[in-house]
Amino acid sequence: MSSNDFDASNYLEFCNYLERQCGIVLGANKQYLVRSRLAPLVARFSLENLASLLTKFTRGMDRQLNAAVVDAMTTNETLWFRDTYPFEILKNKLLDNFTGKRVPIRIWSAACSSGQEPYSIAMTIHEYMQNKPGAFPGGIQIIGTDISSDMLERCKKAEYNNLSLGRGLSAERRTKFFEDVGNGDMRVIKPVRDMVSFKPINLLESYTSLGKFDLVFCRNVLIYFSAEIKTRILQQIAAGLQPGGILMVGASESMSGLSDKYTLHRCSPGMYYSKKQ
Numbered sequence: 001m002s003s004n005d006f007d008a009s010n011y012l013e014f015c016n017y018l019e020r021q022c023g024i025v026l027g028a029n030k031q032y033l034v035r036s037r038l039a040p041l042v043a044r045f046s047l048e049n050l051a052s053l054l055t056k057f058t059r060g061m062d063r064q065l066n067a068a069v070v071d072a073m074t075t076n077e078t079l080w081f082r083d084t085y086p087f088e089i090l091k092n093k094l095l096d097n098f099t100g101k102r103v104p105i106r107i108w109s110a111a112c113s114s115g116q117e118p119y120s121i122a123m124t125i126h127e128y129m130q131n132k133p134g135a136f137p138g139g140i141q142i143i144g145t146d147i148s149s150d151m152l153e154r155c156k157k158a159e160y161n162n163l164s165l166g167r168g169l170s171a172e173r174r175t176k177f178f179e180d181v182g183n184g185d186m187r188v189i190k191p192v193r194d195m196v197s198f199k200p201i202n203l204l205e206s207y208t209s210l211g212k213f214d215l216v217f218c219r220n221v222l223i224y225f226s227a228e229i230k231t232r233i234l235q236q237i238a239a240g241l242q243p244g245g246i247l248m249v250g251a252s253e254s255m256s257g258l259s260d261k262y263t264l265h266r267c268s269p270g271m272y273y274s275k276k277q
């Protein structure tokens, strides 16, 4: 066996343990993905080969190694104002429902990756408030969470390179919402950064500690989970939504079997769900 290989039982055990840890279902033929993503960790954790790394992970004794494996196996693909319509619906329809509230409007970006989603929400609200100053006297609280500690570090830093800035941002928003940090990267400006805080949350565990939300964005993460885990997560999110609270899921994520919890609202384009009263 080469240093980059492992056998079928190693792989199966790894897949089962990974699903129990973070919900990600790898499927039967993703050995190449495991190899490409985890090979760099073998040297980092001074292990002999990939097989020993998988075995050590499934024993769950080394928290640092386990976090690094989960970090490496999660897909962090994201972009600014992803799919456009959720942010248009937010600005043109949903935010009107909250104007004048004397308590904070609470918004959760669950699985926020490197921060583009919660910061896009904050920028959308910023734009809304330029036309309606004083619309939210109770303030706005946006919380971004993710399982990946690497991603959360990036979120907090709020600095982005040219490549990521080129994905989904108009020139106008780039000028308005970013400042130069001197090394070629741009940082989200402080008034937008101050609207967002970040926390580690594994969607498989409890999130009652986050409190109740008016709006939840849980997008492009449910696709990695089994139907059973997805349903469990969406039920827990419903429990954390205020009555009538709003849920946005990804464009390709269905909500079958949850019609007792959520009502679908179609817009053109796009859609959103509200929690049944």
Ligand SMILES: C[S@@+](CC[C@H](N)C(=O)[O-])C[C@H]1O[C@@H](n2cnc3c(N)ncnc32)[C@H](O)[C@@H]1O
Binding pocket: 021, 022, 023, 024, 074, 075, 076, 077, 078, 079, 082, 110, 111, 112, 113, 114, 117, 145, 146, 147, 148, 151, 201, 202, 203, 204, 218, 219, 220, 221, 250
């Ligand atoms: C593809 S990104 C989606 C980012 C963003 N929501 C968007 O739509 O652009 C998926 C994110 O889900 C996170 N993730 C995967 N499993 C998770 C879990 N069990 N709990 C919390 N976050 C998880 C990953 O770390 C990754 O950052």
